[in-house]
Structures are given as C-alpha cells and as structure tokens.
Amino acid sequence: MSENIQALPASDAPHSDALRLAKRKKLFALLGAVVGVAAISAGTYWTLVASHHVSTDNAYVAVEMAQVTPEVSGTVREVLAVDTQQVKRGDILVKLDDKDATLNLAQAEAELARAERRVQGYLASDEGLQAQVQARIADQARSNAQLVSARADLQRAELDLKRRQALARSGSVSGEELSNAQNAYSTASANLSAAEAAAKQAEANARAAQGSLKSNQTLTVNTTVETNPEVALARAKRDQARLDLARTIIRAPVDGVVAKRQAQVGQRVQAGSQLLSVVPLQQAHVDANFKEVQLDKVRIGQPATLTADLYGSRVTYHGKVAGLSGGSGAAFATIPAQNATGNWIKVVQRLPVRIALDPAELRAHPLQVGLSMEVTVDTASE
The missing domain is CATH 2.40.50.100 (RNA polymerase II/Efflux pump adaptor protein, barrel-sandwich hybrid domain)
Known part of the structure; x- marks a missing residue:
C-alpha cells in the first residue's frame, strides 16, 4: 500500500502556499473596496439626501370634529x-x-300685536292731549279776561258806593240807593274772588294738560309704531321664540x-x-410626533410625503407642514411630569407637527381618524 503513494515534489508546496496567499489578498482587497464604496455611498446618501429629511412613524390621522349639541x-x-x-x-x-316652542311663538306674536296697538294708542292720545292743551289754554285766556272784567266791575262799584256815601250825608241820596250801591259793591267783590279762583283753576288745568301731553310724548318722541322701544322689544321676543x-x-x-x-x-x-359628533374626514390632517432632536430644520410650508398602514406603500400622500404645536405632549398632559423631583431622568420629548394633506389625494384614498401614518419631511426646502 505504501508503494502506491507518490510523494509530491518538494518545489510544488511553496508554490501552492503562494497562490493561496495571493488569492486571500485579492479577496481582502475586494472586500475593502466593497466596504469603501459602501461607506462612500452611505456618506454621499447621507450628505445629499438623508440629512435633508426627517421621518417618524409616530403619526396619526386627526380631524377637527364638530360636536352636535342642542x-x-x-x-x-x-x-x-x-x-x-x-x-x-x-x-x-x-x-x-x-x-312648547310653538306655543311660545304664538304668545310672542300676540304680545307683538298688542304692543303695536298700544303704541298706536299712544300716538292717538298725543293728538287728543294736544287738543286738550289748546282748550285749556283758551279756558285760561277766558278766565283771565273774566278776571279783568271783574276787577273793573269792582272798581266801578266801589266808586259808585263812595259817591252815594258822600251824598247820603247831605240827604241827597235815599237810604235805598245807598243800600243798592253797597250790595253792588259786595256782589262785584264776590265776582272778583270767583274770577280769581276760576283763573287759577284754568291755569292749573292748562298745566295739567301740558304735563299729560309731555308724559305721553315721552313714550312716542322721535319714534313710529315700527321703531318704538315697546314694539322693538316685543318683536325681539317674537324673533327669539321663532x-x-x-x-x-x-x-x-x-x-x-x-x-x-x-x-x-x-x-x-x-x-x-x-x-x-360629525367627523369631516375630507378635512383630515396628520399629527406627526417628531423627536425634539429632529426639529432643528423643520419649518412651516416644507413638503412631506406620507404613507398609511391602511394602504401600505402602494399609496403615497403628499402634504405640507402646517404648524408646530405650542408645547410637547407631556406639557399638555392631564398630569404633567414633575421634572423638579429628585428622581428625574431625562427623556427625549416629542412635539406634534401638523401636516396638511392634499385634498385630491384624500378624496381618492380616504382616511379615518386615528389611523397610523409614516411621515417624512423634506427639510431642504426653507
């Protein structure tokens, strides 16, 4: 078996190691190039795009609901x-x-008609009272004339009595003539007293008539039936009932x-x-709660793109920043945070930013209040 194994030449082993080392260097160089390109691309994207946009998924559809109350x-x-x-x-x-409202209206209309007739009576009374004043003034003039006549009669009777008394001492005038003269004087004196009383009565009657006229005129001065305060008040009550x-x-x-x-x-x-409540969905907007560190370059009027979880990425909405809230959500909470306590921990706050939506896009793809949204604001537009 050992005979079948052939040993490699000693010169081939170093050559194989050199090939593997060169291949590894190429791979590392390629990896470095890829990392470098990725870093440059990421830096370029951040510089040209990402740094000019802020995004949040803490955004929800909102609307100014109309409360229906009686x-x-x-x-x-x-x-x-x-x-x-x-x-x-x-x-x-x-x-x-x-x-009840129908009955109140009928009562108010009746009161208005009664007020109009009452004012018409005031105006008619003005004419009657003016005639009375003129009559009382005429009575006063007649009484004054009668007073003057009574004084003249008294003077004449007094003069006649004195002449009779002077002649009576010489016996030229009978006692009967003297008695007649005395009676005439007494009668003239009484007539004068009556004329004076009548003149005072006529003057008082004239003043009373003038006072009644002035009192009635205060109810109608510078007014007509339509503009009289009593009619105006009754008309206002009628309108309120209606x-x-x-x-x-x-x-x-x-x-x-x-x-x-x-x-x-x-x-x-x-x-x-x-x-x-009536929810005007056609006027819906989005409240996007951005972190405070994202708001440095956010300005009113900047464009925004939005997507809704309801439709996903297939529907993109376009809007504009309409305004920034006057305070964070924590500041307006029912029980605001007590940051002055000893166990305070800093928490990044969020500020609601109102995004106005394109009405045409909203009609094409309606949204409901409270739905989740993702918002991206282009801060490059100042």
Whole structure:
C-alpha cells in the first residue's frame, strides 16, 4: 500500500502556499473596496439626501370634529342619523318636540300685536292731549279776561258806593240807593274772588294738560309704531321664540361621518349637552410626533410625503407642514411630569407637527381618524 503513494515534489508546496496567499489578498482587497464604496455611498446618501429629511412613524390621522349639541332644551322626538352615516351640511340629524316652542311663538306674536296697538294708542292720545292743551289754554285766556272784567266791575262799584256815601250825608241820596250801591259793591267783590279762583283753576288745568301731553310724548318722541322701544322689544321676543322653534330641528354643521351618537328617542336633553359628533374626514390632517432632536430644520410650508398602514406603500400622500404645536405632549398632559423631583431622568420629548394633506389625494384614498401614518419631511426646502 505504501508503494502506491507518490510523494509530491518538494518545489510544488511553496508554490501552492503562494497562490493561496495571493488569492486571500485579492479577496481582502475586494472586500475593502466593497466596504469603501459602501461607506462612500452611505456618506454621499447621507450628505445629499438623508440629512435633508426627517421621518417618524409616530403619526396619526386627526380631524377637527364638530360636536352636535342642542341650543334649546327639549325631548328628543326623532333621531335621523346613526353612527358611520355620511351626512351633508344642513341635513336633519335630530328633531326635538316643538309643542312648547310653538306655543311660545304664538304668545310672542300676540304680545307683538298688542304692543303695536298700544303704541298706536299712544300716538292717538298725543293728538287728543294736544287738543286738550289748546282748550285749556283758551279756558285760561277766558278766565283771565273774566278776571279783568271783574276787577273793573269792582272798581266801578266801589266808586259808585263812595259817591252815594258822600251824598247820603247831605240827604241827597235815599237810604235805598245807598243800600243798592253797597250790595253792588259786595256782589262785584264776590265776582272778583270767583274770577280769581276760576283763573287759577284754568291755569292749573292748562298745566295739567301740558304735563299729560309731555308724559305721553315721552313714550312716542322721535319714534313710529315700527321703531318704538315697546314694539322693538316685543318683536325681539317674537324673533327669539321663532328662533327657538327653528332650533328644535338640529342639523349637521358640516359634511362628514356621524360618530359617537348618544341621542335616543324620548330622551330629555338640555341645551349644550352632546348628542353626537360629525367627523369631516375630507378635512383630515396628520399629527406627526417628531423627536425634539429632529426639529432643528423643520419649518412651516416644507413638503412631506406620507404613507398609511391602511394602504401600505402602494399609496403615497403628499402634504405640507402646517404648524408646530405650542408645547410637547407631556406639557399638555392631564398630569404633567414633575421634572423638579429628585428622581428625574431625562427623556427625549416629542412635539406634534401638523401636516396638511392634499385634498385630491384624500378624496381618492380616504382616511379615518386615528389611523397610523409614516411621515417624512423634506427639510431642504426653507
């Protein structure tokens, strides 16, 4: 058996080792070249592309939901919307019982009609009171004239009495004539007193009539039936009652999808209580929560690309940075972190960044609130 084994020449062994060593050097050189090219490529990609983009998968679809609440209290008579239903702005969602509102409107309309008639009465009274004032002024003038006449009669009677008294001493005038003169004087004096009282009464009546006219004019001065404050107040109450009746029909404030419906038929609801929500998905945006170390170059208006877990990478959305939140999520938490405590540990904070989506892309591929998104912002655009 040993005879069949042939030994290799001594000169072939070093040659084989040299070949293996050369081959190994070539492999190492190739590996080094590959690593070098990869490093250069990575550096180039980082310098030209990656350094100008920031990305996060901590992003979710959000929207400004419209809360549907009644503006008047009442009992739910009918509910015309259910969760997930598409509605248009102005569509009727809930009807409240309108019997009380209808009665209030009828009462307000009756009060308005009564106020208008009352003001018309004020205006008519103005004309009557003005006529009364003129009549009282005429009465006062007549009383003053009668007073002047009574004074003249008294002076004449007094003068006649004095002449009779002088003649009576010489016996030229009988006693009867003297008595008649005295009676005439007494009568003239009484008539004067009556005329003075009548003049004062006429003056008082004139002042009373003028006062009544002024008092009535304060209710109508510089106004008509339409502009009078009493009518305006009654009209405002009528309009309020009409508005309350209209508010028993609750309509959708925006286009969207009904969510969180709580209204039930027969339920007694108060003004301001939440009945349901309308989600305007066509106005959805994305809240991307970037780390604070990523926000150095993020500016409003920069373009962003987004993908949704719902559609995967086959659908790409395009948007723009619409704004940065005024504080981190921790700052606005219900129970904010107490960083002043002794066991503080630094945690990288995240700041919500609002990304506005392209409406056309959103219509083509609708999104729902709360869905996960991946966001990349191009920070090269300043």
